[in-house]
Amino acid sequence: MTIHADALDASPVTLAAARAEFDADATYLDTATFGLPPRRSWAALQQALAQWRAGTADAVAYDLPLAAARASYVHLAGVDPCVVAVGSQVSVFAGLIAANLPDGREVLTATGDFTSILFPFYAQSGRGIRVREVPLDRIAECVTSRTTLVAVSAVQSADGRVADLDALHAASRATGARVLVDTTQAVGWLPVNASRWVAAAPAVRLLAQVGAQSLHRHALGLANRFRAGIGLKPGDSAIVSLATNGAAADAMAAARITGSARAGRLRLSFHVSTSDQDADLAADVLRRHVTSRHLATL
Numbered sequence: 144m145t146i147h148a149d150a151l152d153a154s155p156v157t158l159a160a161a162r163a164e165f166d167a168d169a170t171y172l173d174t175a176t177f178g179l180p181p182r183r184s185w186a187a188l189q190q191a192l193a194q195w196r197a198g199t200a201d202a203v204a205y206d207l208p209l210a211a212a213r214a215s216y217v218h219l220a221g222v223d224p225c226v227v228a229v230g231s232q233v234s235v236f237a238g239l240i241a242a243n244l245p246d247g248r249e250v251l252t253a254t255g256d257f258t259s260i261l262f263p264f265y266a267q268s269g270r271g272i273r274v275r276e277v278p279l280d281r282i283a284e285c286v287t288s289r290t291t292l293v294a295v296s297a298v299q300s301a302d303g304r305v306a307d308l309d310a311l312h313a314a315s316r317a318t319g320a321r322v323l324v325d326t327t328q329a330v331g332w333l334p335v336n337a338s339r340w341v342a343a344a345p346a347v348r349l350l351a352q353v354g355a356q357s358l359h360r361h362a363l364g365l366a367n368r369f370r371a372g373i374g375l376k377p378g379d380s381a382i383v384s385l386a387t388n389g390a391a392a393d394a395m396a397a398a399r400i401t402g403s404a405r406a407g408r409l410r411l412s413f414h415v416s417t418s419d420q421d422a423d424l425a426a427d428v429l430r431r432h433v434t435s436r437h438l439a440t441l
């Protein structure tokens with residue numbers, strides 16, 4: 144079929160215009176769990192549902208938004224369109240890769256990484272696939288000639304730690320190991336050159352139109368604005384992980400702030416839909432609930 148040119152349009156959109164497309168009626172700091180739909184996505188979904196119900200949907204036309212999503216990912220991640228496959232879940236693609244590893248091979252992963260890129264490899268243990276978990280900050284130095292594949296997230300889902308992909312690239316080139324980088328928590332705020340990797344991530348057109356550098360400045364700037372507001376030094380991630388006291392959840396609920404609990408800590412994520420006011424409100428509410436032990440160690 145022919146893909147219309149506007150399906151691939153990536154004309155620039157300012158951050159302010161992009162942010163105006165979001166309608167959260169609370170302070171939403173949980174994009175790491177699920178991103179909010181911009182108005183254009185909401186409208187497209189309503190239209191598709193209405194056409195489906197009315198019997199006027201065109202199955203072939205479903206390829207258009209898919210082509211646009213593929214083009215957006217190409218724009219954000221610097222890959223060739225012909226290598227972008229679209230699927231429903233990261234774990235499905237990881238499972239395909241796991242199932243195609245030769246028997247008895249070693250897969251190197253980061254301890255505590257997201258289950259979608261860990262469990263598919265553990266599921267192959269019956270034919271001798273060995274999963275070796277090492278601390279994220281040592282993953283590059285742990286690549287050896289016995290490592291067939293390194294499977295790791297560019298940004299850790301639980302706490303936002305950022306992998307040193309340059310070091311991993313160098314280490315894997317030295318031994319010939321293949322690398323599977325899960326960019327789910329990265330593409331959309333962290334500029335990632337995925338042309339070096341087998342990659343998996345969601346992408347949307349609005350993000351491509353705003354551009355990776357603007358998104359990075361915005362999301363990281365907000366995370367660091369929040370960190371400064373509670374007395375932490377700046378970090379390198381749009382996801383902030385905090386140890387808090389038992390009253391934090393109630394204080395957040397009273398102020399209508401949404402975050403999530405991961406690995407026994409509070410996780411807040413800052414993204415295109417988040418504003419300065421959101422970061423400041425969260426800092427005001429949480430300042431007295433962040434445990435001092437953690438303030439000293441971050």
Ligand SMILES: Cc1ncc(COP(=O)(O)O)c(C=O)c1O
Nearest residue numbers: 232233234257259296300325327
């Ligand atoms: C790092 C990471 N990978 C993948 C996923 C989603 O995995 P799946 O598509 O298999 O449900 C998430 C969701 O939070 C994630 O944080």
